[in-house]
Amino acid sequence: MTNERRVLVHADKQSLAGSVAARFITKTVDILDENDVATVVLTGGSVGIGVLEAINASAARDTIDWKRVQFWWGDERWLPRGDSERNEGQARSALLDHIAVPPGNIHAFAASDDGVSLEDAATAYATELAAAAPDGDDYPRFDITFLGVGPDGHIASLFPHMNGIRETESSVVAVHNSPKPPPERLSLTRPALNSSERVWLVLAGADKASALGLALAGASRDEVPVAGIKGRRRTVFFVDKTAAAEVPSNLIAPSY
Ligand SMILES: O=C1O[C@H](COP(=O)(O)O)[C@@H](O)[C@H](O)[C@H]1O
Numbered sequence: 001m002t003n004e005r006r007v008l009v010h011a012d013k014q015s016l017a018g019s020v021a022a023r024f025i026t027k028t029v030d031i032l033d034e035n036d037v038a039t040v041v042l043t044g045g046s047v048g049i050g051v052l053e054a055i056n057a058s059a060a061r062d063t064i065d066w067k068r069v070q071f072w073w074g075d076e077r078w079l080p081r082g083d084s085e086r087n088e089g090q091a092r093s094a095l096l097d098h099i100a101v102p103p104g105n106i107h108a109f110a111a112s113d114d115g116v117s118l119e120d121a122a123t124a125y126a127t128e129l130a131a132a133a134p135d136g137d138d139y140p141r142f143d144i145t146f147l148g149v150g151p152d153g154h155i156a157s158l159f160p161h162m163n164g165i166r167e168t169e170s171s172v173v174a175v176h177n178s179p180k181p182p183p184e185r186l187s188l189t190r191p192a193l194n195s196s197e198r199v200w201l202v203l204a205g206a207d208k209a210s211a212l213g214l215a216l217a218g219a220s221r222d223e224v225p226v227a228g229i230k231g232r233r234r235t236v237f238f239v240d241k242t243a244a245a246e247v248p249s250n251l252i253a254p255s256y
Contacts (some may be wrong), residue, residue: 004235006236009253013050014050016239022058024051028040036068038068040145041145042072043202044075048147049090062099067105070107070132071105071107074156075157078121078184119174123172126171130171138192143197145196147229149226152180153215153225156187157185159178159180162178168190171189194229199230200236201226201235203237206242211224215227
């Protein structure tokens with residue numbers, strides 16, 4: 001089995017979301033055949049939420065035993081709990097509110113109106129991760145981690161040339177002065193994301209082509225954060241044609 005990064009190109013954003021949804025359902029059923037629990041890290045962003053909507057719309061949705069799935073987030077926007085821009089709220093509307101997942105399996109970041117500071121919220125999430133981890137580890141075994149990719153190559157809330165992408169000690173960082181609104185955010189760090197068995201990056205649109213091309217051509221992670229992402233077993237970029245425009249052709253897997 002190779003752990004090289006693979007790029008799978010789809011005709012458009014809608015077929016991309018449908019294909020990733022189908023693959024997610026199949027893979028999660030397989031994981032639950034072998035393990036008691038499947039642990040999934042969710043992303044915000046347009047395609048990430050589109051994938052959750054496609055899972056919800058699938059006739060095969062409930063072949064997954066949702067009681068045995070644990071959900072975490074790769075990042076969150078520091079906004080009041082009910083704000084429509086929070087990644088948590090969008091994921092709940094797209095999928096989590098519609099499936100039989102116990103509330104205790106949903107591990108959301110704190111919100112800006114919870115009465116804690118951004119730094120304390122980061123520490124609390126790191127503590128929650130560690131509590132769910134095998135003895136001595138900092139985070140649970142993440143089976144599938146979804147990530148979107150911004151036009152600047154950011155993943156989760158790790159932005160180019162900022163401290164978050166350089167963090168190697170903590171599992172969670174508080175982000176100030178994000179170049180993309182809102183300015184304050186919470187994010188898993190690169191070591192936490194890269195501890196995942198599988199990282200599935202989902203992105204569409206011509207505005208992502210340059211960042212993706214640079215990342216796959218060997219740019220530094222400081223310059224293009226997505227360049228620093230690699231899962232333990234698999235790293236797959238699910239992209240549409242326009243986002244794939246600058247991907248070296250030898251990295252594109254045959255279409256299916
Ligand atoms: O703000 C964020 O943006 C990225 C990418 O979003 P997209 O809409 O350009 O796909 C997302 O991955 C991240 O989770 C989110 O907080």
